Amino acid sequence: MTARALPRTSRRFTLLGAPFDGAATLGWPGSRYAPDRIRAAMRWILQRREGGQIYCLDHAALHPFPDDLLTDGGDVHTVAHDLEATLAGAAAGVRDTLAAGHTPVLLGGDDSLLYPAARGLAESTAGTVAVVHLDAHLDLLDRSEQQGAHSHSSGMRRASELPNVDLAASVQLASRHFNFPSSLSFREQAGLRNIPAAEIHRRGTEAIAEDVIAQIAAADRVLLAFDIDCVDPAHAPGAGAHEPGGLTSFQALDLVQRLAPYVDALVLTEVNPLTDLHDRTANLAAYLVAHFVVHGGSPDAAPEGALS
Numbered sequence: 001m002t003a004r005a006l007p008r009t010s011r012r013f014t015l016l017g018a019p020f021d022g023a024a025t026l027g028w029p030g031s032r033y034a035p036d037r038i039r040a041a042m043r044w045i046l047q048r049r050e051g052g053q054i055y056c057l058d059h060a061a062l063h064p065f066p067d068d069l070l071t072d073g074g075d076v077h078t079v080a081h082d083l084e085a086t087l088a089g090a091a092a093g094v095r096d097t098l099a100a101g102h103t104p105v106l107l108g109g110d111d112s113l114l115y116p117a118a119r120g121l122a123e124s125t126a127g128t129v130a131v132v133h134l135d136a137h138l139d140l141l142d143r144s145e146q147q148g149a150h151s152h153s154s155g156m157r158r159a160s161e162l163p164n165v166d167l168a169a170s171v172q173l174a175s176r177h178f179n180f181p182s183s184l185s186f187r188e189q190a191g192l193r194n195i196p197a198a199e200i201h202r203r204g205t206e207a208i209a210e211d212v213i214a215q216i217a218a219a220d221r222v223l224l225a226f227d228i229d230c231v232d233p234a235h236a237p238g239a240g241a242h243e244p245g246g247l248t249s250f251q252a253l254d255l256v257q258r259l260a261p262y263v264d265a266l267v268l269t270e271v272n273p274l275t276d277l278h279d280r281t282a283n284l285a286a287y288l289v290a291h292f293v294v295h296g297g298s299p300d301a302a303p304e305g306a307l308s
């Protein structure tokens with residue numbers, strides 16, 4: 001299998017908020033407050049733009065950052081008491097953004113929003129869609145008495161039911177601890193690859209990113225679904241659940257930088273200002289978005305501005 005030939009170039013991004021946590025059926029609600037906290041943290045980062053560029057210290061390089069690189073598209077249509085209407089509103093926001101030629105960055109909200117992000121992308125292409133899913137959990141729960149059809153535990157399962165989502169080209173990253181044996185049989189039947197957090201710690205993010213890029217090569221479009229609980233609670237305390245043994249903030253940022261050029265939409269979920277400490281997690285989320293935009297925006301333009 002070969003890597004995708006051409007990373008996306010010269011893109012424009014639209015930020016969409018989805019202030020909804022009505023599907024946080026387990027764990028802590030509060031992610032409805034995340035979009036605005038992440039936006040506030042973004043302002044701190046973006047003030048360092050100058051002359052249409054930003055200086056990336058990680059790679060000692062200047063990157064283009066024109067005024068229209070990242071536009072805030074406001075919040076998608078959410079209805080606090082109506083899960084289905086909210087999922088439809090989020091999917092429409094992603095679809096409309098793609099139709100306008102921009103790359104959507106959807107800020108949840110709880111992780112039920114993985115599904116409408118996948119749906120919006122899947123409905124925007126005649127081709128296939130892969131999901132790169134960073135999460136402590138598998139989110140493969142099927143319909144259940146306790147959590148219904150759509151919850152923060154079933155986004156990946158519902159996405160898998162979309163006709164053009166290709167699970168064999170998808171991959172789940174940073175999972176850990178315990179899950180249902182039925183999730184293992186579902187994964188094996190679907191050919192859905194899983195790279196646990198332990199493997200990322202052992203092999204390092206560079207080797208893992210290469211694996212992911214090869215894995216998604218067969219898909220026409222790629223969704224990056226980032227549940228903040230893929231990051232260790234020591235680095236991201238403001239989450240819907242705490243699962244020790246997760247990624248460091250550095251590993252998360254490095255993976256996003258490496259994968260961004262290959263990704264057509266980002267959904268970032270489960271940041272929870274009610275359990276956060278001094279906006280530590282909202283700040284990490286803002287940096288994840290900034291690196292996604294900078295490194296996914298015009299990766300081919302970086303060398304001409306290289307400083308070293």
Ligand SMILES: [Mn+2]
Pocket residue numbers: 111135136137227229230270
């Ligand atoms: Mn999770």
